[in-house]
Amino acid sequence: MFTTLKTLITGANARAEEQLRETFSIxxxxxKIREADGNLxxxxxxxAGLIQRQRSEQRQVETLEARIQDLMARAGEALxxxxxxxxxxxxxxxxDMENELAVRRQTLDRLDTRILQLxxxxxxxxxxxxxxxxxAIAARxxxxxxxIQRGLRKHAGGDSPAEEAEALISEVLQRGDPFEQGEILREIDSELTNSSIADDLADAGFGPRSRSTAADVLNRLKGKN
Structure with missing residues (x-):
């Protein structure tokens, strides 16, 4: 059981690490480029330090060679x-200077080799x-x-801005007329209170109407004239 749990935890950690690396890959x-630049x-x-040391050793070698030549000439004159x-x-x-010169030449050779390799x-x-x-530029x-592609493909999940806009437009267009709804509600209320039956009988000439109509208003106007 513990082995299974350990395996599951290891797998979950690996998947989390992969997802993290993918999310923050850029x-x-x-x-990493910054680190490589620092190493460079x-x-x-x-x-630069090796080249500086090489030039210093070269100057020392040249100085020793000049001093040896000068002393050799003077020694000959003394003899x-x-x-x-x-x-x-x-x-x-x-x-003594020739021995020092040999050591410096060896050092100079080693510096030449190290500088070439580096x-x-x-x-x-x-x-x-x-x-x-x-x-990195290409990756960005x-x-x-x-x-951008993921944003355009979001419509497959129903949450793209374009699809949301289409849904809102459709919702607005499918909404009923509020005035018509009010009339229908009044008709329903009339049917529930049976007032519409009285109006139907009044229209047929049986009893007075419960509400005024345009015909009643016109008849009153004609009577005044």
Whole structure:
């Protein structure tokens, strides 16, 4: 029993999640694009930092190379001038700078590789983000069309504005004339009180009428003349 209930609850949750995702699909797309855009900006900042470090290392390498060339030239001049002690000091400094230069060149090579890989990733992510934004525009347009279509199809359920208007028009046209209804009500009341029978007898010449008629008024006018 508990297993069955767990299965039903899991299914209900899955259906609710699907319905929620469908209802807010445009909002979810926008949020995911926003997150992807944030990731792309972070990657660009990382790439900029690597390029900045690469340029700094390149400047250091160029400076070391220039200093080594300068000291090598000076050491040669010292040897020619009989100053082997100065040449030895220069040679030691050159050796230290060459070791540092080797390390910096290795660092520069690693930076070149990382920059190339990250640049390719950034370019791919940028193209993908552009495609996603275009897809989001198409999705919004499709959603608007779907909303319009759903609005037009509501007449199947009897709740469309057009059908409601048609029903109201039909209702108004089918309404009875209030004056005619009043006359009919008076006829019904007369029949219920039997007053119409007396009027019928009066019209036949048996007894006075219970109400005045146009003929009575005309007869009175003729009598005055």
């Amino acid at each position: 909002e979810l797309i926008t949020q 900006k972070a990657a660009k900042l990382t790439l 020619e001038g009989g100053r082997e002690d100065l040449a030895h000091s220069a040679a030691q400094a050159v050796a 640049r390719q990733s950034v370019e791919a992510a940028s193209r993908r983000l552009t495609d996603l934004k275009q897809g 347009a499709t959603r608007r069309e779907q909303d």
